[in-house]
Structure formats: C-alpha cells, structure tokens
C-alpha cells in the first residue's frame with residue numbers, strides 16, 4: 001500500500017514508473033532530430049575512404065552531434081530494454097542478472113564509441 | 125455445479141495465443157522487435173568507429189564486411205528497423221497527446237508506419253548510392 005501522497009508523486013507499489021515513462025519519451029523526442037542528423041552523416045559517408053571518414057567525424061559540429069546522439073540513444077535503449085526484460089523475465093535472480101547485463105552492455109557500447117570519437121578528434 | 129456467487133470480470137493480461145491478428149498489434153510487436161534489433165546493432169556502429177579510429181587495415185576489414193552482400197543486407201535491415209522504430213515512436217507521441225486512438229485512425233497510423241518505413245528506407249538507400257564516394 002502507498003499513501004495518497006506517494007501515489008500523487010507517481011510512486012505506486014512499483015516505487016517508480018512515471019520517470020521511466022517520461023525518460024523514454026524525452027530521449028525518444030531527442031532521438032528524432034539526432035537520428036536524422038546521424039543518417040545524413042552516414043549517407044554522406046557511403047563508400048568513403050578512411051581519410052574522409054576521419055575528416056568528417058573530426059568536424060566539431062559532426063562530432064558533437066554524434067556524441068549527443070549516442071548519449072540520447074544509449075539512455076533510451078537501456079531503459080527500453082529494461083522494460084522488455086521486466087515484461088518477460090519473472091525469475092528474480094535471472095531478472096537481476098539480465099538487468100545488470102543490460103547496464104554493462106550499454107556502458108561498454110558508450111565507452112567504446114566515445115573513445116573512438118575522441119581518438120579520431122584528438123588522438124590521431 | 126457450484127458456481128461462484130459473484131463472477132468478477134477482471135481484465136486479463138494480454139495473451140498472444142488468444143489474440144486475433146490486427147495490424148495495430150503487429151506494428152506494436154514490430155516496434156519492440158526493432159527496438160531490440162537496434163539495441164544489439166549499436167555494436168556495428170561501435171565496430172565501424174573503432175576501426176576508423178585505429179588503422180587502415182581495420183577500416184578495410186569493416187568496409188569489406190559492410191560492402192559484402194551479407195553486410196548490405198544487415199545494413200538495409202538496420203536502416204528499415206531504425207526508420208520503422210522512428211515512425212512507430214512518432215505514433216506513440218501522437219497517442220500521448222490523446223489523438224489517433226479512434227477506430228480507423230489507429231489502423232491508418234499502423235499502415236502509415238509500415239508503408240512510410242519502407243518508402244523512407246528506399247529513399248535513404250537511393251541517396252546513399254547517389255552520393256557514393
């Protein structure tokens with residue numbers, strides 16, 4: 001049971017919920033222009049040499065858009081996958097392990113991608 | 125037969141086995157499937173970025189994979205998944221404003237997602253081939 005006050009704050013018996021829903025929408029909205037920009041970059045690079053890929057990705061504007069897209073998409077996909085796991089996995093231990101794996105996967109993708117972009121911009 | 129006195133009609137949770145096919149339901153499932161495919165597909169982006177940042181040899185390996193028929197198939201599928209999921213997301217945003225939920229409107233939005241995603245995917249690939257450097 002929850003007090004009416006906690007209920008009003010969006011904390012039902014699950015202790016959370018509306019923030020999750022809101023974050024999925026917020027990142028989803030942010031993804032829209034960022035993914036379109038990402039597609040423009042990718043299409044412009046089809047069949048390009050490594051040199052021109054590096055030249056494009058080390059344009060400060062492109063690099064920042066790419067980093068922003070990564071941040072938004074990664075948060076979005078992590079909480080999205082969390083819902084999928086919570087929907088289908090009902091064994092407590094397995095659920096916890098999968099939720100951990102979800103976070104680790106997302107962080108691994110984030111670190112590798114950000115590392116590569118920073119290296120292209122500052123380290124080559 | 126002893127029947128329970130009060131039959132409480134509680135909503136049942138959705139069960140795939142008893143659902144009649146509908147286009148809205150199919151597009152809803154596809155939104156989840158594309159979301160999951162995009163999730164794992166981020167590895168392709170990471171591979172490409174790491175290769176571009178490391179060496180000509182690594183970049184050639186990933187380029188050759190993407191240029192192969194299998195790589196092209198994967199990228200084409202990924203483009204479609206991305207655009208379908210994007211349109212499906214817009215559909216969710218429309219619903220969030222309490223619009224597009226009436227009978228007829230729902231089906232229209234579902235078909236629009238499907239047709240729109242195919243058309244946009246073909247458009248993106250045509251642009252890709254036109255600008256191919």
Ligand code: HEM
Pocket residue numbers: 024025028029031032035073076077079080081083084155156157158159160162163166206209210211212213214216217
């Ligand atoms: C292109 C712009 C995008 C938009 C507008 C968008 C929008 C959305 C929305 C509104 C939801 C919530 C659906 C619901 O409440 O049932 C969602 C779920 C999800 N999204 Fe996205 N998304 C986008 C891109 C992406 C990308 C790039 C990824 C992964 C790399 C992704 C992964 C997911 C996942 C895993 C879910 C959970 C699916 C589910 O619960 O059925 N999305 N998206």
